[in-house]
Amino acid sequence: SLGSWWLWRFLLGFEKGEGVRAVPLSGHVGFDSMPDQLVNKSVNHGFCFNILCVGETGLGKSTLMDTLFNTKFEGEPTQHNQPGVQLKSNTYELQESNVRLKLTIVNTVGFGDQINKEDSYKPIVEFIDTHFEAYLQEELKIKRTLHSYHDSRIHACLYFIAPTGHSLKSLDLVTMKKLDSKVNIIPIIAKSDAISKSELAKFKIKITSELVSNGVQIYQFPTDDETVAEINSTMNGHLPFAVVGSTEEVKIGNKMVKARQYPWGTVQVENENHCDFVKLREMLIRVNMEDLREQTHTRHYELYRRCKLEEMGFKDTDPDSKPFSLQETYEAKRNEFMGELQKKEEEMRQMFVQRVKEKEAELKEAEKELHEKFDRLKKLHQDEKKKLEDKKKALDDEQNIFKQKKTAAELLQSQAQQAGGSTTLKRDKERKK
Amino acid sequence: ITAFSKIQQKNLEGYVGFANLPNQVYRKSVKRGFEFTLMVVGESGLGKSTLINSLFLTDLYSSEYPGPSHRIKKTVQVEQSKVLVKEGGVQLLLTIVDTPGFGDAVDNSNCWQPVIDHIDSKFEDYLNSESRVNRRQMPDNRVHCCLYFIAPSGHGLKPLDIEFMKRLHEKVNIIPLIAKADTMTPEECQQFKKQIMREIQEHKIKIYEFPETDDEEENKLVKKIKDRLPLAVVGSNTIIEVNGKRVRGRQYPWGVAEVENGDHCDFTILRNMLIRTHMQDLKDVTNNVHYENYRSRKLAAVTYNGADNNKSKGQLTKSPLAQMEEERREHMAKMKKMEMEMEQVFEMKVKEKLQKLKDSEAELQRRHEQMKKNLEAQHKELEEKRRQFEEEKVSWEAQQHLLEQQKLDASRYTLVHTIALTLALLLLLD
Numbered sequence: 001s002l003g004s005w006w007l008w009r010f011l012l013g014f015e016k017g018e019g020v021r022a023v024p025l026s027g028h029v030g031f032d033s034m035p036d037q038l039v040n041k042s043v044n045h046g047f048c049f050n051i052l053c054v055g056e057t058g059l060g061k062s063t064l065m066d067t068l069f070n071t072k073f074e075g076e077p078t079q080h081n082q083p084g085v086q087l088k089s090n091t092y093e094l095q096e097s098n099v100r101l102k103l104t105i106v107n108t109v110g111f112g113d114q115i116n117k118e119d120s121y122k123p124i125v126e127f128i129d130t131h132f133e134a135y136l137q138e139e140l141k142i143k144r145t146l147h148s149y150h151d152s153r154i155h156a157c158l159y160f161i162a163p164t165g166h167s168l169k170s171l172d173l174v175t176m177k178k179l180d181s182k183v184n185i186i187p188i189i190a191k192s193d194a195i196s197k198s199e200l201a202k203f204k205i206k207i208t209s210e211l212v213s214n215g216v217q218i219y220q221f222p223t224d225d226e227t228v229a230e231i232n233s234t235m236n237g238h239l240p241f242a243v244v245g246s247t248e249e250v251k252i253g254n255k256m257v258k259a260r261q262y263p264w265g266t267v268q269v270e271n272e273n274h275c276d277f278v279k280l281r282e283m284l285i286r287v288n289m290e291d292l293r294e295q296t297h298t299r300h301y302e303l304y305r306r307c308k309l310e311e312m313g314f315k316d317t318d319p320d321s322k323p324f325s326l327q328e329t330y331e332a333k334r335n336e337f338m339g340e341l342q343k344k345e346e347e348m349r350q351m352f353v354q355r356v357k358e359k360e361a362e363l364k365e366a367e368k369e370l371h372e373k374f375d376r377l378k379k380l381h382q383d384e385k386k387k388l389e390d391k392k393k394a395l396d397d398e399q400n401i402f403k404q405k406k407t408a409a410e411l412l413q414s415q416a417q418q419a420g421g422s423t424t425l426k427r428d429k430e431r432k433k
Numbered sequence: 434i435t436a437f438s439k440i441q442q443k444n445l446e447g448y449v450g451f452a453n454l455p456n457q458v459y460r461k462s463v464k465r466g467f468e469f470t471l472m473v474v475g476e477s478g479l480g481k482s483t484l485i486n487s488l489f490l491t492d493l494y495s496s497e498y499p500g501p502s503h504r505i506k507k508t509v510q511v512e513q514s515k516v517l518v519k520e521g522g523v524q525l526l527l528t529i530v531d532t533p534g535f536g537d538a539v540d541n542s543n544c545w546q547p548v549i550d551h552i553d554s555k556f557e558d559y560l561n562s563e564s565r566v567n568r569r570q571m572p573d574n575r576v577h578c579c580l581y582f583i584a585p586s587g588h589g590l591k592p593l594d595i596e597f598m599k600r601l602h603e604k605v606n607i608i609p610l611i612a613k614a615d616t617m618t619p620e621e622c623q624q625f626k627k628q629i630m631r632e633i634q635e636h637k638i639k640i641y642e643f644p645e646t647d648d649e650e651e652n653k654l655v656k657k658i659k660d661r662l663p664l665a666v667v668g669s670n671t672i673i674e675v676n677g678k679r680v681r682g683r684q685y686p687w688g689v690a691e692v693e694n695g696d697h698c699d700f701t702i703l704r705n706m707l708i709r710t711h712m713q714d715l716k717d718v719t720n721n722v723h724y725e726n727y728r729s730r731k732l733a734a735v736t737y738n739g740a741d742n743n744k745s746k747g748q749l750t751k752s753p754l755a756q757m758e759e760e761r762r763e764h765m766a767k768m769k770k771m772e773m774e775m776e777q778v779f780e781m782k783v784k785e786k787l788q789k790l791k792d793s794e795a796e797l798q799r800r801h802e803q804m805k806k807n808l809e810a811q812h813k814e815l816e817e818k819r820r821q822f823e824e825e826k827v828s829w830e831a832q833q834h835l836l837e838q839q840k841l842d843a844s845r846y847t848l849v850h851t852i853a854l855t856l857a858l859l860l861l862l863d
Contacts, residue, residue: 020515020526027490030709031469032521035462037713039455044647047454070447092443096452102440142732147721225464286450290457302568309566316566337757341764348768352775359779363786370790374797381804388811395819402826409833416840 043098048151049289050104050131052183054124054175055160056112057082059190064158064245065105067258067269068281069094072247073105082110085123106154112171121175128154128182132304139305153301155292156219156284157183160190161207161240165199168210176216182300184219184292186284187211192242192275193260193267200242207240221283222291235283241276244269466524468573469712470555472605473529474548474597475582476536477502479612484580484668485529487681487692488704489518492670493529501533509534509544511551530576536593545597552576552604556727575724578641578707578715579605582612583663587621589628598638604723606641606715608707609633614665614698615683615690622665629663643706644714658706664699667692 053061057080066073073092089106106127111120131152138149159176161168176185187207189195195203211218218239221232246269250259258269269277284292309315313333473481482500485493493516494500501512515528530551535544555575562571579601583594598607609629614622633640640662643655669681669692681692692700707715 020517022517022519023491023493025490025518025520029488029490029518029520030704031467031518031525031712032523033709034467034523034525034712035459037710038462039459041713041717042458043455047451049451068449069443070445070449071443073443091440093440094443094445094449094451096445096449099452099454101451101454142729144725144729147717225460227460281450286453287457289451289454290461294461305568306566314566334757337761341761345764345768345771348772352779356779359783363783363790367790367793370794370797374801377801381801381808384808388808388815392815395815395822399822402822402829406829413836 043100045147046100046102048102048104049156049293050106050152050154052087052106052108052124052128052154052157053160054108054111054157054179055190056162057110059160059162060245061107061158061160061190063247064160064188064190064243066247067245067277068285069103078109080110080113082113084114085109085111085120087123087127102150104152117171120171121178124175125178125182128179129304132182132301133308135301136305136308151293153296154183155289155296157185158284159185159187161187163189163191163194163203165195165203167203167206173210173214173216176211176218177214180217181303184295184300185216186219186280187240188276188280189240189242191244193244193262195242204240204242219292219295221288228287231287232283235279238276238279241280241283243277243280244275245277463523466526468526468528469716470528470530470574470576470578471707472531472548472552472576472579473501473582474532474535474579475612476584477533479582479584480668481531481580481582481612483670484610484612484666484700486670487668487700488708489527491516491518493527501531504533507534508538509547511547528574541593544593545600548597549600549604552601553727556724557731559724560728560731573716573720575719576605577712577719579607581607581609583609583629585611585613585616585625585665587617587625589625590632595632595636595638598633598640599636602639603726606718606723607638608641608703609663610703611663611665613667615667617665626661626663626665641715641718643711658702661699661702664703666700666703667698668700 051065053065055061057078062073071092071094073090086109087106088109089104091102091104094101094103108124111124114120131154135149135151135153138144138146157179159172159179161172176187179185189200189203189207192200221228221236223229223233223236244260244267246258246260246267248259248261249256250261250266250268251257252259252266252268257271260267260269268274272278313336471485473485475481479502482494482502485500493514498514504510504512510533511530512533513528513530515526518525518527532548535548538544552575559571559573559575562568581594581598583590594609598609601607611617611622611625611629617625643658646652646655667683667690669683671681671684672679673682673684673689674680675682675689675691680689680694682689683692691697695701
């Protein structure tokens with residue numbers, strides 16, 4: 001804490017202008033009003049708190065919220081037939097004396113209802129991360145309004161454990177393990193009026209040892225502030241809280257108390273012998289609400305932020321000697337990034353050039369083939385033509401020969417006729433004789 | 434997904450306990466402790482150190498740790514003293530920044546520059562530690578308030594006063610003070626104050642303003658204070674007995690000017706305002722206004738180095754990471770578009786070429802067909818010719834054959850006839 005840091009600085013020395021020196025006051029200055037000034041500012045600004053309830057359908061999450069905050073919040077109870085896990089969030093404005101609280105209650109709908117629950121934790125982690133991301137984006141904006149930002153990050157996660165009396169389900173362990181570095185987990189045993197006192201003690205021990213052996217980090221009520229160290233430390237020993245929720249009132253003695261009535265007796269919600277409801281309310285709301293908010297901001301959010309920035313390639317240059325320059329990092333990051341984009345662009349262009357070349361070659365090849373084909377055809381045609389020519393010539397020759405023959409024959413005939421004519425004449429003469 | 438659904442008002446049906454939140458905040462703040470940095474600026478001899486000692490009821494400046502005016506410097510220095518004070522269980526780490534040498538030279542041009550540099554460097558430190566990947570506890574060394582001491586000339590602000598305030602009013606909360614107010618009568622003081630405020634307004638200097646509250650009573654008080662600005666103060670390191678009371682004051686032959694007497698000066702108002710009621714607000718304004726201005730200016734310069742200035746105007750509401758994301762997306766979109774366009778051009782060109790090829794093929798094919806037809810026609814013609822020829826030949830040959838036959842017949846006949854004749858002759862001869 002900063003207080004001890006200053007003490008250390010103070011002890012470091014009294015050097016002029018360097019060390020811090022403690023000086024006595026000779027009267028009442030008035031800066032002891034600073035905490036009040038701060039409180040006034042906070043009260044004027046209003047408070048905000050976001051609770052996430054994780055647990056199977058039917059474990060009384062909504063009823064518990066109603067009981068904790070003494071108000072009827074939500075509508076319908078959910079059915080068991082949800083196809084996946086959904087997170088439903090509602091924001092309410094509450095006021096108690098002069099304190100205004102913007103309370104957001106997030107419920108996991110359909111958690112534990114599926115046959116395959118391997119991915120059940122994912123929507124929850126995503127939800128938490130989304131709100132961390134939103135805060136981070138706001139924080140990184142150039143023009144930002146952090147002081148009026150409505151913080152949507154989850155400050156507390158109430159994990160509802162089914163009152164089996166035996167041990168945690170594997171879904172519980174898996175989910176809590178995934179969430180313990182992202183949110184403050186407060187495990188509670190739901191509907192604990194189903195468990196007898198002796199079973200409950202054993203159940204709590206079993207749960208605690210399972211959490212420890214699986215390395216699940218649940219939220220510890222802080223013990224560094226002497227004013228609350230004792231009560232917090234005691235309460236840490238009562239985790240997980242076994243709770244019962246009810247908005248029904250029953251008359252006990254001459255008072256109306258919140259209770260659940262059974263034939264064998266009445267379970268009084270606010271009776272510390274019956275269940276840990278009062279402890280939960282005390283710890284969650286009356287003593288440690290502010291710490292839950294602070295832990296979310298300084299631990300869980302910082303972890304998210306660090307991981308996100310490292311993922312994007314940011315890193316602190318030299319942690320101790322050279323002061324970290326945001327400027328240089330952003331510049332470097334941006335140049336690198338622009339370079340990458342340029343490269344991608346270039347690659348794409350090159351790829352296109354390549355394709356064009358290939359296609360051109362292809363088309364050229366096709367063109368060549370085409371021409372070859374037609375050259376062949378042309379040649380064939382030439383051959384045919386030649387053959388035809390030859391045939392023609394042959395015919396011509398034949399015709400010529402024939403003509404000659406014919407002419408010769410006709411000549412002969414005409415000669416013969418002349419001769420034959422005389423012969424014929426002779427014959428005729430003979431005949432006449 | 435991060436937008437909040439409609440916020441519903443709900444009434445509580447019983448005590449819940451979050452009304453205890455302010456106590457939780459109180460408790461934690463006490464555990465954490467507080468810090469505050471106060472800067473004092475003014476020529477030497479105006480009673481700055483004395484005032485600080487009076488304000489904090491301590492010997493912050495003493496013979497062991499002399500105030501700025503006793504540390505004569507050739508040029509303006511900016512020096513820090515850190516003290517830890519405790520009161521009512523509340524710890525305050527107080528840093529006093531003073532500026533020895535300010536306004537003391539003959540030529541005071543730019544004597545405000547070291548002050549500006551100091552304030553900026555504290556902003557820069559904070560920005561750097563806020564921007565680290567691994568953030569640790571960030572000590573807040575930013576200057577939360579600057580007390581500017583005006584010499585009680587009675588005539589108005591000096592050019593140096595105006596110049597300094599104009600250059601610093603957007604970097605730090607300025608509270609101007611009239612020093613050594615016990616050298617003026619109340620009337621003179623009143624005139625002086627009016628003059629100063631007029632000049633401040635004239636030069637559009639933004640001095641620290643008290644915030645409005647919802648409380649009517651408080652607003653009335655605030656108005657009263659506003660009417661007395663700038664505050665005229667007197668400081669003292671000595672305790673004097675007046676009417677049985679031990680008070681801080683300045684002993685004159687004609688009486689004692691009491692520091693904490695509201696009729697004598699505005700010191701009490703200053704202390705109440707600076708320490709008891711508005712210390713937190715001074716820090717908040719420094720954080721939410723002055724620091725944010727510095728930060729956004731610094732980051733805008735970095736992120737938009739060389740980029741189009743027109744674009745940067747609308748994008749200051751984005752974080753640099755989101756900015757890069759958006760640039761990436763834009764670039765992707767641009768590339769996709771470019772790719773599509775190139776693809777289109779490519780396709781078109783290919784289509785063109787293919788079409789040309791097709792046309793060329795069709796043309797060649799057509800020509801080939803034509804030639805083939807031609808050839809076929811010629812073939813047919815030839816066939817016909819040949820047929821005719823053959824026909825002719827056959828018929829002529831047939832004719833010839835007939836003639837031949839006739840001739841043969843005739844010649845045979847002739848021969849027979851001749852033989853017959855011969856025989857006949859022979860016979861006759863016989």
